[in-house]
Amino acid sequence: xxxxxxxxxxxxxxxxxxxxxxxxxxxxxxxxxxxxxxxxxxxxxxxxxxxxxxxxxxxxxxxxxxxxxxxxxxxxxxxxxxxxxxxxxxxxxxxxxxxxxxxxxxxxxxxxxxxxxxxxxxxxxxxxxxxxxxxxxxxxxxxxxxxxxxxxxxxxxxxxxxxxxxxxxxxxxxxxxxxxxxxxxxxxxxxxxxxxxxxxxxxxxxxxxxxxxxxxxxxxxxxxxxxxxxxxxxxxxxxxxxxxxxxxxxxxxxxxxxxxxxxxxxxxxxxxxxxxxxxxxxxxxxxxxxxxxxxxxxxxxxxxxxxxxx
Amino acid sequence: xxxxxxxxxxxxxxxxxxxxxxxxxxxxxxxxxxxxxxxxxxxxxxxxxxxxxxxxxxxxxxxxxxxxxxxxxxxxxxxxxxxxxxxxxxxxxxxxxxxxxxxxxxxxxxxxxxxxxxxxxxxxxxxxxxxxxxxxxxxxxxxxxxxxxxxxxxxxxxxxxxxxxxxxxxxxxxxxxxxxxxxxxxxxxxxxxxxxxxxxxxxxxxxxxxxxxxxxxxxxxxxxxxxxxxxxxxxxxxxxxxxxxxxxxxxxxxxxxxxxxxxxxxxxxxxxxxxxxxxxxxxxxxxxxxxxxxxxxxxxxxxxxxxxxx
Numbered sequence: 122x123x124x125x126x127x128x129x130x131x132x133x134x135x136x137x138x139x140x141x142x143x144x145x146x147x148x149x150x151x152x153x154x155x156x157x158x159x160x161x162x163x164x165x166x167x168x169x170x171x172x173x174x175x176x177x178x179x180x181x182x183x184x185x186x187x188x189x190x191x192x193x194x195x196x197x198x199x200x201x202x203x204x205x206x207x208x209x210x211x212x213x214x215x216x217x218x219x220x221x222x223x224x225x226x227x228x229x230x231x232x233x234x235x236x237x238x239x240x241x242x243x244x245x246x247x248x249x250x251x252x253x254x255x256x257x258x259x260x261x262x263x264x265x266x267x268x269x270x271x272x273x274x275x276x277x278x279x280x281x282x283x284x285x286x287x288x289x290x291x292x293x294x295x296x297x298x299x300x301x302x303x304x305x306x307x308x309x310x311x312x313x314x315x316x317x318x319x320x321x322x323x324x325x326x327x328x329x330x331x332x333x334x335x336x337x338x339x340x341x342x343x344x345x346x347x348x349x350x351x352x353x354x355x356x357x358x359x360x361x362x363x364x365x366x367x368x369x370x371x372x373x374x375x376x377x378x379x380x381x382x383x384x385x386x387x388x389x390x391x392x393x394x395x396x397x398x399x400x401x402x403x404x405x406x407x408x409x410x411x412x413x414x415x416x417x418x419x420x421x422x423x424x425x426x427x428x429x430x431x
Numbered sequence: 432x433x434x435x436x437x438x439x440x441x442x443x444x445x446x447x448x449x450x451x452x453x454x455x456x457x458x459x460x461x462x463x464x465x466x467x468x469x470x471x472x473x474x475x476x477x478x479x480x481x482x483x484x485x486x487x488x489x490x491x492x493x494x495x496x497x498x499x500x501x502x503x504x505x506x507x508x509x510x511x512x513x514x515x516x517x518x519x520x521x522x523x524x525x526x527x528x529x530x531x532x533x534x535x536x537x538x539x540x541x542x543x544x545x546x547x548x549x550x551x552x553x554x555x556x557x558x559x560x561x562x563x564x565x566x567x568x569x570x571x572x573x574x575x576x577x578x579x580x581x582x583x584x585x586x587x588x589x590x591x592x593x594x595x596x597x598x599x600x601x602x603x604x605x606x607x608x609x610x611x612x613x614x615x616x617x618x619x620x621x622x623x624x625x626x627x628x629x630x631x632x633x634x635x636x637x638x639x640x641x642x643x644x645x646x647x648x649x650x651x652x653x654x655x656x657x658x659x660x661x662x663x664x665x666x667x668x669x670x671x672x673x674x675x676x677x678x679x680x681x682x683x684x685x686x687x688x689x690x691x692x693x694x695x696x697x698x699x700x701x702x703x704x705x706x707x708x709x710x711x712x713x714x715x716x717x718x719x720x721x722x723x724x725x726x727x728x729x730x731x732x733x734x735x736x737x738x739x740x741x
Contacts, residue, residue, distance in 0.1 A: 124523050125528050126554070129528050136530065143547060144547060157512060163515075166555070209476055212436035223447045227451045235454050239463065242440050243481065245476070246555045248519045250551070252515035254470065266567060
């Protein structure tokens with residue numbers, strides 16, 4: 122019988138899905154589940170081992186732990202109504218670090234218009250398991266499965282900043298803005314609510330696992346193809362500089378890194394202009410077609426977009 | 432600056448409460464929080480280190496992780512509508528153990544009339560952070576703060592079984608029923624919903640930290656005193672035998688051990704008979720008075736009931 126390290130975290134979750142009885146209107150598999158008519162719930166674990174890059178403060182780690190969960194609510198278009206913080210912290214951690222983590226969580230909750238509704242703290246290996254609760258307030262939840270051929274494809278903001286921030290750490294180059302996007306991701310809660318309210322958005326997903334993975338997610342759940350124009354993808358601070366400095370192609374930083382918290386969405390091509398009336402910025406990066414996977418169009422040539430390795 | 436091991440888990444949580452902005456109608460501090468009019472949420476961590484007694488199976492550990500959360504919903508009178516399972520498991524854990532944990536969670540969800548609405552799995556020190564979501568369906572949530580002098584005090588079932596189970600392990604005595612109550616606690620979800628529906632219950636709390644702690648909790652939150660009749664406390668399987676075998680007083684097993692998942696509640700003395708019409712078993716163990724702490728009345732003498740050390 123294999124150990125779970127041999128199976129990997131994602132494959133293990135897929136195995137679980139084969140035998141559990143899922144609950145909820147949309148259920149596990151999308152960014153968040155909808156319970157009853159209106160309640161949206163999601164949980165995500167962040168760990169000291171995996172989500173604590175050099176230079177991050179404990180307060181930022183707490184913010185991050187909350188932000189990844191609120192981002193999942195944002196992808197559905199839910200309004201946050203509460204956050205639960207389950208902390209498993211090393212016994213030898215300084216108390217101030219624990220206060221800073223909780224303070225960072227609290228600040229992110231405040232930014233998202235809600236507060237801490239409960240929690241638990243035990244000794245453990247340095248883990249925050251956050252749960253965000255939200256309400257649709259009558260809006261229809263956005264999912265990954267509604268994209269139609271002809272829809273426009275868009276993102277809510279620049280991509281690649283966290284990748285540039287990470288590379289700047291590796292290379293020892295000062296790059297404050299990029300690092301900030303790595304340390305303090307901004308969950309697009311207001312944007313998600315506006316997108317869901319508009320009635321013109323057909324699918325939505327957050328970019329926590331990178332743009333490539335998200336594009337593949339919408340293609341497979343919606344049974345469509347997507348063409349992305351390389352030149353249309355808005356680039357975060359330092360992306361070109363760090364690609365060059367690290368000997369990487371810009372497109373790797375844009376497509377195959379995670380830790381992004383912009384939203385990817387599709388919208389009806391005849392009605393998406395309604396979004397200009399709303400308080401949400403976005404950049405169109407491509408079009409949905411009747412294929413079955415995402416391609417990148419760059420200098421006239423076409424290449425298949427894969428999943429990120431993040 | 433102290434380490435968190437010097438402060439302790441509970442004191443750390445109390446410290447957090449001094450600076451976070453709580454959310455919810457009832458909020459953290461009760462068994463669960465109420466968001467909006469109707470949504471009840473709670474989170475509890477269980478760990479391999481602390482909640483995995485000898486002889487427990489991984490499936491039972493999973494059940495336990497879910498049960499402790501559903502018990503908190505039960506104490507409010509909520510109907511479970513979903514469960515979120517965040518697992519941080521050692522990389523060298525056998526895959527079958529992970530499947531068994533998730534299967535145990537799923538079985539407890541099914542017992543409680545709901546299913547798994549989401550989750551996350553990462554490598555870590557052996558932790559399940561569960562979140563239970565529930566709905567009041569229009570019922571008024573039960574809290575710790577509504578007990579009034581003159582109310583009856585009752586529990587939904589026998590006490591001390593898990594303590595007896597634990598001692599049977601220490602002493603190497605076979606005691607199947609007691610161990611079962613330790614390994615597979617039954618969250619009193621149906622009972623909690625019935626109690627909340629009755630309209631005669633004035634306060635409620637689960638016994639996860641032991642009867643002594645729960646009695647103190649209701650006294651402090653409701654600003655009342657409680658007299659408990661020692662002979663009225665219903666005793667679980669093996670309590671007397673294990674008290675004797677371990678050289679402990681029976682009252683220690685009944686009052687000062689945790690891992691109990693019966694409900695403690697108070698009810699209006701003129702109307703509590705309505706509960707006999709409902710499908711909920713209970714034993715009256717005492718009365719609320721206008722004091723400020725719980726006392727045990729045993730063979731005519733009175734002694735103060737403290738908090739458990741669990």
